[in-house]
Amino acid sequence: GKGKWNGFDERDMLLSYNALKVLEARYLLKNPDTLRYVETPQMMFRRVANFLAKVDTSYGKSEEEVKKIADKFYEIMSSLKFLPNTPTLMNSGTRLGVLSACFVLPVRDSMTTPEGEGIYDTLRAMALVHQQGGGTGFDFSELRPKGDVVASTAGVASGPISFMKIFDVSTDVVKQGGKRRGANMGIMHVWHPDVNDFIKAKTGQLKDAQLQNFNISVGIYDYFMKAVERDEEVPLVNPRKTRVPGSNWDSYMVKARGYMDEEYIQELILKELEEKDAVWLDESSVITLDEAMVIAEKEGAVTSKVNARVIFDEIVKGAWDSGDPGIVFIDEINRRHPINYIGKIQATNPCAEEPLLPWESCNLGSVNLEKFVIEKEGKAIIDWDSLADTIRYAVRMLDNVIDANRYPLKQIEEATKKTRKVGLGVMGFSRLLVRLGIPYDSVDALYVSYNLAKFVYYQAFHASIELAKEKGSFPAYDPVLYRDIFDTARSFNELLEVAKLKGEVSPSVKRLMERAESLDFSQLKGERMIKGLRNSTVMSIAPTGTISIISGTSSGIEPLFALAFIRNVAVGKFMEVDPLFLEYLKRYEMDDPEVVSKIAETGSVAENVFIPRTIRNVFRTAHEVAPEYHLLHQASWQQWNDSGVSKTINLKSEETPETVSKIYMMAWRLGVKGITVYRDKSKSQQVIYFGIKK
Ligand code: ADP
Incomplete structure (x- = not known):
């Protein structure tokens, strides 16, 4: 310089x-x-x-x-x-x-595969990525459900969640270049027979206990949300049992939903038929969900039918209780994936x-x-x-x-x-x-x-x-x-x-x-x-957890967290004040230590009638912002964005599951690609507390 x-x-x-x-x-x-x-x-x-x-x-x-x-x-x-x-x-x-933060690794229903995509191949790949500071995401839906048969050993399958636990332990063990621990996203699509266990894998008694290095999200489809609206049943499908071209029921669905160029689909199907010696059961590549169901039932792949609203309510309850699971909207992700002719996206970072x-x-x-x-x-x-x-x-x-x-x-x-x-x-x-x-x-x-x-x-x-x-x-x-x-x-x-x-x-x-x-x-x-175009996607709204600290600014598109707060560290208590907030206080000659330490008790000024209205309006913190505004900011940044948006819909501790339900429904209608809520104090380990009064 x-x-x-x-x-x-x-x-x-x-x-x-x-x-x-x-x-x-x-x-x-x-x-x-x-x-x-x-x-x-x-x-x-x-x-x-x-x-x-x-x-x-x-x-x-x-x-x-x-x-x-x-x-x-x-x-x-x-x-x-x-x-x-x-x-x-x-x-x-x-x-x-390794210079990248985000990775998605495939998990096939096999210990190991020639392509290196079996469960234990992926475990190894994950360790290598974590070692160097990357974060990994997986879709575990291709794994056969718990209790299903394992032909080679005549045994019983232990199911996706038990494998996720192994990934979790490995994450604990492998520190990233000695600097930080890895982070994972585990996804299960809503049609999987183990989805109920998955939804509950990090809530209730398992909160703060299991899969601590995972964020978990349920992969949701439009057909499912429509079924929730109409109070209808949806099928649970064993991915091992369907003979539909493509690796599983899911790729069957993607074709049925008309994402891809039709000629391209035909080509794909022909290729798959050749490779897998499978039988294509339908004349047309674009079929309806009902038709798909009939076929899956014929194949014996449908294990049961469940009311969609029951599943949805469980998801909402879990998110309300602990922040997990979140949701990713698989249809919206693929509809707006600029290169969806390459393949179907099943997971996120x-x-x-x-x-x-x-x-x-x-x-x-x-x-x-x-x-x-x-x-x-x-x-x-x-x-x-x-x-x-x-x-x-x-x-x-x-x-x-x-x-x-x-x-x-x-x-x-x-x-x-x-x-x-x-x-x-x-x-x-x-x-x-x-x-x-x-x-x-x-x-x-x-x-x-x-x-x-x-x-x-x-x-x-x-x-x-x-x-x-x-x-x-x-x-x-x-x-x-x-x-x-x-x-x-x-x-x-x-x-x-x-x-x-x-x-x-x-x-x-x-x-x-x-x-x-x-x-x-x-x-x-x-x-x-x-x-031409150099990059198939150019944008993505990341959380900026650490780079926003280095830049001295607020993270991502999130509202301010706390205006002033007390940080407890080994050598004592320190009061931290947002410098921008302090500037405003100065403007109104309110930057006295007594005023600031009073504000630090709650971290906010929304309810403080002695603070000028301008300050109170402009310095609204995360929990004072109504959930709809959180969501609409996310939806706005999603419209002009070829990837996704990381955003936490922060809720006050006293919000009810109904609020979460409303937000999830609205999120789907607004076309966001995923959604996460976090209700204040819903986990025992929270990095930042607002204020000192708990
Ligand atoms: P930063 O500010 O450190 O650059 P972000 O908070 O924006 O990172 O996170 C971006 C992405 O980096 C995350 O979505 C995740 O994929 C990855 N990531 C963040 N923290 C970790 C971690 N501890 N281990 C592995 N990956 C991580």
Whole structure:
């Protein structure tokens, strides 16, 4: 940087105390023998920037050009405008070569398979991914249910959940480069006969006891939600018993639901018939659920029928009780998967922002939206040009990660390089709102969400098109079959209507977002057709758990958590105050220690009548925001996004299961790809408590 003085860099001044603590504990490189630090934060950013820019050498860039790119990468990171995900920061240029956070691994109903996709093959793959800092997601639905027969041993199958426990123990044992423990997503589709046990695997007495390294989610389909609405029965199906082409009942369903190009389906079926020596039982590839049922019953694959509402209520009860299980909406995921002609997505990564095909990995990175609020003529506005420029280099950097990555397994490398998924996300969204003076729980804020998402997506997609022109499209790109997600984005008004939310966007906010609102996507589509596309997905809203701390901003698109709180650490109690909040208090001459410590008792000011109304409105914390607003922000960011959104719908401790039920139903209608609720204090281990009064 410019301000170098005795090894001190002015860029270091941007880092908060907490940021330095985190960097020091996990990110800055140490000499393994002496354990002394061998780099400063700026050196870390340099290491990452240089390592990733070097990729461009192999695309014919000169040394000078590569240096320019490296400088730009350094610039956007050290100014805290953009940060890549943790593995990229930690591992770039080191012995550990995995730079991605998200992986999905297949689990076939066999101990081991030639393709390396059996249960114990996957266990091994998981350990290798965890060792280097990645998170893994699995769909366990292909495994035969508990009590089913095992032909080779004439024994009894122990079922998917017992295998999940082994994955869980392995996760405990394998620490990631000695730095953190791995994280998993376990998914079971709602038609599996063991689904009831699965739903209860982490609730009631098993809460805080079992599968502690797993988030669990039920894979839900439209047919199921319709059956819930109509109070109808749905079948439970043994995946081992169905002879339908495709690996199981599920791929049968996907064909039945008309996701794929019909010619392509025919081709697939023919191939499968050939390979598996199976019999296709229906003339047409596109069949209805009822028809599918008849066939499955004929095959003896339907083990029982259950009222959909009974299952749904159990899911709701579990989520209310402990936060698990969440839901992923398999149909919505596949409908809006831009390359659904490649295959069907069955699972997501641990925090569900990345639905991925088997063996795919994805690397993430997030722009810090707070940094793009500037003052003009005394008014806070968004610096669109700077944001667009940052996104352009961010996407280039994420794309380079794919080439710089050292993959733990060849299947992962192949799958990842075939589709080249990257996930650009955001952080600091709620702090951007504060700086703009807009309350999170307002129609204005939702409008900002919706249009910011549109802008970020537009720029990221555009960047990927330009990269394709320069470096070529992702190998699985097909200009005709590729599905543009902007063709299926719901309008802003549609979202409000579904949620039955009334209210007008204020004219000043309309003006503020004009630049994003008026973007033309049809032109972009034309460009894609001509120039190609470098990455099959470009966006993904990650939780940004640690990189938001390094950036000193709010995480992802979440509202603020607590304005002031007491942190208990080994050496004593410390009061922490949100610096933005403190700024506001100063403005009103309310920054006295007594006032602040009083606020720290609850962490919020919503009920505090002595605090000015402006402050009370703008500094609404997660539990004060009504669940509908949480959900609508998620739905807004989902519309302009080719992957998923990680979001927790935070609920007050006293909320009822009915609220959860309502939110889950609404989530489906709003077209989000997954949903997680967390009711305050519903788990014994909670990292942050709000305030000191419990
Ligand atoms: P960060 O801020 O550290 O870059 P995020 O909180 O945004 O990471 O999480 C992004 C993704 O990284 C998660 O969805 C998950 O796939 C992966 N991940 C996060 N924490 C862990 C962990 N402890 N172990 C493995 N993977 C993790």
